[in-house]
Amino acid sequence: MASYRLFYWPQIPGRGEFVRLAFAAAKVPLPEVNDVGKLVALTSADGGVAGHEPQFAVPVLEVQPERQAPFYLSQTGNILQFVAKRFGLDGEQPGVESDVTHAQVLQFTLTGLDWALEAHNVHHPISVALYYEDQKPEALRYTQAFVHERIPKFAKHFQAALTLNRQRHNVRRLVGTKTSVADLVLFQVLEGLRFAHPRAMQRLQDSGDAADLEPFRAELAEELKEYLGSARRRPFSDGLFRYYSELDL
């Protein structure tokens, strides 16, 4: 049995939350290192942890196998794919080869993370090294495309996926018969968008174009309620998903 630690920023849910949800769903402990100095050292372009692959950015997962040296993994979709196989969050589909199922789960995982990245770019369209206040005109322009085109496009895509998989397996999940990391990503993106763009998300719901997304979100919230009700669940603030009234519909 391996043990794990998450290296991520203090306080914010951010991209670390996708990893936390996978561990919460699998009921596997995930202690965290939130010391900014250690995070900067780990992701330093000049080497990171001596003897280990360099990590471009957090979240970074430390994997400590029994009786072997620890190793480090980053890229959120990659971490999720890795733990999904170990924790049974990999979207089992009766009669489908596991490499095909894993690819379908990774595909929806990456598309969900793309949606989250665009939600981040709403308040940081020019540079992550500048404050939102230093890129407000660009953020306002980006918002128009995001709320009018991109939210509906992503939402309809996931609606189509939920519809197809329900026809196959009579369950409201993206791939196969049970909750996978792709579902956890979609859940967290929907939570974040409700926080950051409440008016745009209300309009989406009223349109009926993606009618399964809200019941999907509610089902996942029920499944994860122990974690979501705990002190480990961090509230949205000024991370990946941010609420600025002028950046909503």
Next chain:
Amino acid sequence: MASYRLFYWPQIPGRGEFVRLAFAAAKVPLPEVNDVGKLVALTSADGGVAGHEPQFAVPVLEVQPERQAPFYLSQTGNILQFVAKRFGLDGEQPGVESDVTHAQVLQFTLTGLDWALEAHNVHHPISVALYYEDQKPEALRYTQAFVHERIPKFAKHFQAALTLNRQRHNVRRLVGTKTSVADLVLFQVLEGLRFAHPRAMQRLQDSGDAADLEPFRAELAEELKEYLGSARRRPFSDGLFRYYSELDL
């Protein structure tokens, strides 16, 4: 033995080129469907190909197993991970478990694709639905951060990875002893950046901060020379990597 087809835009190398390089390296045929009407139908949010998982965007890989229905995969990093295992482009490392090696390859693959995405955002910082000419002031601002901060940061990261792996295996590749899909992604990004940002890339080379990148690129070009010299290799133009003199250093 399965057969494959790539669904991608006509003419441009774009994200399809990462997939083409994997098939070229593995010497597996990859016929293409470049009919825009078919691409739009396949990636339609309202369903895509009947009975198959919806695809958000091209490139889409059609996999046709023997005596079974075809299936479709998208998300460039996901397609690459899938074919890497089948074609032996998955970065074999003596003494390391294959799931760990696969995760390291996927990590560098995704980081290379992030670099490509930022190179795309240089000319499209606000919306993919607008022309470059409609987002020029924002593109100029984005360029500043990209050429001064992001190119050096990504370059040093990959330099550190090449240095570490050479210490381990005495070979100039990202993971293990032979060429993986992560190497192919890095190669294509370096090619694209030389086209789109020749002055920034010359300065990077002169700085000596990422001294292995150019010899790495040249080694890969030698390995892929049959493909690169063929009519299948598409020249850069107005796709992912674009040359606008005002968007260089």
